[in-house]
């Protein structure tokens with residue numbers, strides 16, 4: 223079902239035309255209410271709405287970096303000087319998981335929250351979740367923006383069964399007794415449940431679950447992992463992706479499974495840029511780059527050209543579902559990227575290749591950099607779990623060769639027994655920095 227057909231099926235050009243007046247109004251709002259942007263724009267000689275202009279001139283504006291927002295916060299302004307609404311109009315404040323120490327706060331007014339729920343609802347509706355669908359969620363959303371997903375489930379009138387993570391027995395009991403039709407979880411947890419079931423002789427294909435709505439990390443769109451999950455569960459896998467500072471579940475994959483559609487239309491303007499030069503890249507079929515976002519109607523904490531650090535590959539053209547936005551797959555995050563003798567490599571890309579060796583390889587990997595920071599000397603050490611049943615001779619060499627061919631990176635593949643690498647209820651950790659000395663000061667985002 224298309225939740226907002228008038229918006230979701232309009233052409234990309236019509237969208238841009240509809241967004242332009244919203245963007246101009248948002249710029250006026252920023253200049254009036256956001257001290258952060260008033261100062262930032264004035265510093266680049268763009269102090270008035272006239273000087274800034276419309277969407278066709280957006281590329282002249284500076285980017286906003288997450289670190290910049292972090293640095294601008296203080297005890298006096300814990301949210302930051304980009305807070306642009308009266309705090310008495312803020313109805314919710316989410317926070318990030320704070321991997322870098324102090325959490326950052328994400329405030330929403332009532333109108334902001336309603337927009338986020340609408341965006342998330344579009345994404346989940348695209349994945350085939352409809353009124354009456356019995357869905358088990360496994361997110362311990364707590365303070366995190368994933369909590370908006372729970373509001374969206376109510377808005378879509380799903381039969382939502384929140385179970386949380388960390389108690390697989392309880393989840394499997396609820397799944398069986400309440401005959402859940404869908405699960406919302408991370409791909410890591412979906413894989414963990416598949417292994418759990420295999421060990422206990424439980425046939426997940428015989429359960430009532432027909433859909434897995436995965437999110438929270440890249441992986442659900444990787445072909446080999448997706449096939450593995452779909453076969454283990456006898457269910458259709460679709461993925462979704464959001465970004466805390468911009469909107470939860472901003473992208474949602476439809477049932478055609480060709481990538482995630484943009485669900486933020488009319489609320490958020492998305493751009494694709496070259497991560498190294500910052501130059502704009504057209505959102506055409508096959509294009510790759512980093513996503514950059516600008517709010518069009520945000521009140522509490524509007525952002526302008528916010529660098530997501532998410533690297534994506536775009537698919538354009540008609541989709542069977544009728545939605546007209548480009549579709550994306552997330553390739554990886556800048557924070558996770560390693561540079562091996564000048565070649566950029568995402569740990570998720572290594573995992574994707576290793577997964578094609580199933581069942582000889584079990585799917586779990588652990589990259590072990592030796593140097594702190596992204597720059598590494600070859601060979602890059604990668605621990606690869608063998609499959610549950612057999613250990614094929616020559617597996618390490620075959621994986622090493624295929625990674626070299628596909629990614630131009632020389633690796634040292636170290637096979638380890640099935641079950642040797644840590645499992646996660648939430649996000650899998652593909653890089654283990656314990657062998658790099660001294661420890662890196664940077665930490666990857668959640």
Ligand SMILES: [Zn+2]
Pocket residue numbers: 476477478483541542543544545
């Ligand atoms: Zn579609």
